Amino acid sequence: MCGIVAAVGNIDPEICRKMLARIAHRGPDDTGELGISNIWLGHQRLSIMDVEGGRQPLADQAESAFVVANGEIYNHTELRAQLSDVEFGTGSDTEAALHLLRLHGPAALPRLRGMFALAFALPDGGFLAARDRLGVKPLYWARRPDGVLFASELRAFEPADRPAVRSFPPGMYWTPETGLVRFADAVPASLREPPARPIPWQRVTRQVRETLVASVEQRMMSEAGIGVFLSGGLDSAIIAAIAARWMRANGRKLPTFAVGSAGSSDLVAARLIAEWLGTEHHEIELTEANVLEALPEAVRVIEHYDPSLVRSSVPNLLLARYTVGHVHAVLTGEGADELFAGYSYLHEPPFTEPTALHAELVRSVSELHHLNLQRCDRTTMAFGLEARVPFLDRAVVETALSIAPEDKLVRPGAREKQLLREAFAGWLPEEILWRPKEQFGDGSGAADVLNAAAKELLTRIHEPIASSPDVRLRDESESLYYSLWRKELAGIQVADTLGMFATT
Known part of the structure; x- marks a missing residue:
């Protein structure tokens, strides 16, 4: 990297x-x-x-x-x-x-x-x-x-x-x-429309498991150490389970890294996963002090001012700073929610209709580079740490989007990403395998700490908070992030940032 x-x-x-x-x-x-x-x-x-x-x-x-x-x-x-x-x-x-x-x-x-x-x-x-x-x-x-x-x-x-x-x-x-x-599309043309017929469930889970295992193992190559960012959620837990198994087979122990406020559900879950897998586990605790220090840096590093992106970047930035002292590469769970319909909005109309759901998954995968992948790259590379994304391997993407969208809908008795959970039954503790999805800021406890830090930072700013006729700034926090962003990247056109820059 x-x-x-x-x-x-x-x-x-x-x-x-x-x-x-x-x-x-x-x-x-x-x-x-x-x-x-x-x-x-x-x-x-x-x-x-x-x-x-x-x-x-x-x-x-x-x-x-x-x-x-x-x-x-x-x-x-x-x-x-x-x-x-x-x-x-x-x-x-x-x-x-x-x-x-x-x-x-x-x-x-x-x-x-x-x-x-x-x-x-x-x-x-x-x-x-x-x-x-x-x-x-x-x-x-x-x-x-x-x-x-x-x-x-x-x-x-x-x-x-x-x-x-x-x-x-x-x-x-x-x-x-x-x-x-x-020379290539994010999603091949043949997969932009939903599959005509559902594949038998057992066959689907086996394909998902085998493809993802192969992707993780392919990404274990490193002469400078490799670990996993372990959020406590399903996606990074699956990645850690595969990587830990590969490490054991090669006579090594997997380093895992988690971040959250003291006692947060993500830290507790990550600790449980690490104990189950037998990893060399590390934790970073979020405090108002270290978040306050990292908040302006996060805006500069990710080169963006979107509030949700900034808020999720702060914990990742603190985690990356610590992690690079132990390994030079990490695996992360980016892309799983876009491929397997993990986000809560995907289980509300109009996406409860299979064709609409599939179209939205194709769109969100194709636009990952605008936001989530930018955050992932910048917060790690700010410290010379390489992030690898096994869920976004070409074979995993094609396997996931060849699955009928009906199999990704939440139905009575089924949870979001039911297929992914069943594919890795036995690889993780049951309480992790079936843990409901939480937004990163909620599960890590980051949201409360970040809100407090943003309010404190606002009181310390002695210059006017920026506004712009070209962009609608939704609240005071976003105006603060926009001020920091504009100061760092003078000259960048505001209109371009709305779509994270034109593609031609």
Whole structure:
């Protein structure tokens, strides 16, 4: 996991170096840069795979192609086997992507399984930028009169360039010759309509279990330690159960990390799960003092002012700060509620109708990169911690959306995510397996602590709270977050933030 900057055109390299320095937190282990033809590539490295040899920008043996990448290519071992005639110089997963792109160009992109944002260059000036199909990894770009800039975070860009910054769309690549081209959809066209016939329940639960187990195990690759963010809810508990089983089989103990206020139901549940699984468990207690300190930082880090996003980011930020002292990568439960209809609003009209429910699940999965995945990436990468999201593996997404929406509805005698619960019967304590879903702020006790901290912060602000004719600020807390956001990211267009930036 890393931070990248790239430029195409006649852009001053010193601008690019300053951009890279602004995202040094994403990769504290190393810095690399390369200027070739009219292209500049920069990389801040967080060493996870091939710690010794995976330095970027990465070149092939003949220095005929170069790449910088942020993310992980989980099927790199399979790709290496398919490229049996290629001489590999490192054990880095990124090198598989480099050779595949060198040999096949943009046609290589659909073969990459994982989360990535990358920039690829050739000595003759050939260039390609791309982002994974779900947008798990961030990428932004800005057009200037003298060229095009790319970076992992908004804050990387010069203030003068920020009004032109846009989110690079997931599942697309760009070259100077072709412009934007789609290489993959977040949800394949064949799955955008509900399945015609329900699959037998037992077969469905087995498919879900086997696919998710494979996804977690694929994401256990790390030379720098890996753990699980354990919220106390069903989704992270399932991830922890699979990861703990894999760790035991490999003679190791899984580290788990939980956050909440003293005595909160999430902390109690996480402790129970950890004891059941035999993990090396760590807890962070939320207090008004540490939340007050983290609140402005959360707004700056996530580059957003949405109240629900800010409130959920504060505990994650505190947890990530602690966790990076123990491991360099964690698994999280992002995506499960969108795939298996976990949110309470999905069990109210109009989503009690199967077709409407399926359409909403497809929409919410396709737009995860706007909010939840942005929070997940920023709060962890603020401290050089890599977050991996097993529920959003391509095979898991396709399996989940091939399930009839009728099987995800809450009926008498059934709970939300009934299918997921039954798929992992016996893997967790019964009281966890059937624990009702709570909003993160409620279960962790964060909501009360955050509200108190926001009120305290408001009393300390001696400048006017910001307002804007372009956006409706719903309450005083949101106005406070907006003030902090606008101060940090001067120049970003307010209208763009409403959809987390236009995609073209």
